[in-house]
Amino acid sequence: MAQFSQETSTTGAFVRQPNRFTARPEPEPGRYRLVVSLACPWAHRAVIVRKLLGLEDDISLAVVDPIRDEKGWRFQGTDPVLGIDYLKEAYDKADGSYEGRVTVPALVDTTTGEVVTNDYPQITLDFSLKWRPESTLYPEHLREEIDAWIEPIFHHVNNGVYKAGFATSQEAYEQAYTALFTGLDRIEEHLTDHTYLVGEQLTEADIRLWTTLVRFDAVYHGHFKCNRNKLTEMPNLWAYAKRLFAQFGDTVDWDHIKRHYYVTHHGINPTGIVPAGPDPEVWTR
Template structure:
């Protein structure tokens, strides 16, 4: 857990670092490159929104290797557009004094080779608000309701699994565990009578929740000790997650997801053994 040591409070709680680069560039097709890890849920949401909004030709995509080393996220080969081997080089181009953890997703300016933004919550919103203002993923008439879901989902679910997994005290772990399953129970009850979180349509809130759900049984249940029950044991959430998988399950890379978590987090899994299961075919049955 060495990469996260600076994000642990005195009580043993995981406190995620703030995003350093928060510019909101104007749309310019071909200028920006989205750098992602297919293992990362924050980056995964950007991949999904980019795909759903038809931005694949406007914003190019670079995928880093799932195994992060001491220098951070690296490319399997020198990126042909940016000419860099590590994402850190684009961070250094933007701020040579930056000492925080290098994170994905990151939007990089292909002309300056500098990171423009690593503000993952805003990146996907800007894809809807600036690049595709006609998008139905974050429509104005539903925005307040979407935001009301996004906030607790971020704190208790998206970041909640990390708070449990990276806790260094029993108290911090149990608090994160309790908050996580309290929120999942609330969503489970909501989905008993709703197809989506907001209205009867897919929105930003669903995508943000889903990138955690799709990793839950494969990674978070065991690796992060969020093991009260599996996603497959929560019938409404499981049915909902499978419905969304049918829409953009082709963006999931199980190999990258499992190898990243189980090989990179040495303090949690010192053996580096990657579990064989669960069977990903369960998502299509």
């Protein structure tokens, strides 16, 4: 947990660092490269939105190795477009004084080699707002309702699992644990008579929730001690998660997900042993 030591409060609560690079570049096909880890839920949703909006030819994709070392995210060999071995090099080029954690997703300008934005909440919104303004993932008439879901999902679910997993006090852990399952229970109830979170159509809110759900049983349930129950034991959420898996489950890399969490977080799993289960085939049954 050394990488996260600066993100722990005096009460033992995990406090995620703010995003340093927040530019919102105008669309210019071919200029920007999206750097992601397939293990990271924040990056995963950028991969999904890029795919759903048909931006693969406009924004190139670079995938880092799932094992993050003391230098941060490394490419699997020198990146052929950016010509760098570590994402940190693009961060340093943009701001040589930056001392925070190097995060993904990051949009890098291929003409300068600099990180333009690591503002993960805004990256996917801008894919809809700027690159594909006709997108139905964040339509204007549903934005207020989408935003009303996004905010609590981020605090209690997306970031909530990290608050539980990286807590260094019992009190901070139990607060995060309670908020997480209160949030999941609320969504479970909502899905009793709704197919999606908003407007009976797939939106940004669903994608943000789903990248946490798809990792829940494989990682968060055990590794982050979010173990009141498994996702498969919440019938509405499980059916919902499987419906979305049928739409973009091909973006999931179980090997990257499991190796990253269980091998990288030495403070939580010092042996580095990666669990054999659960069986990923359960998602397609």
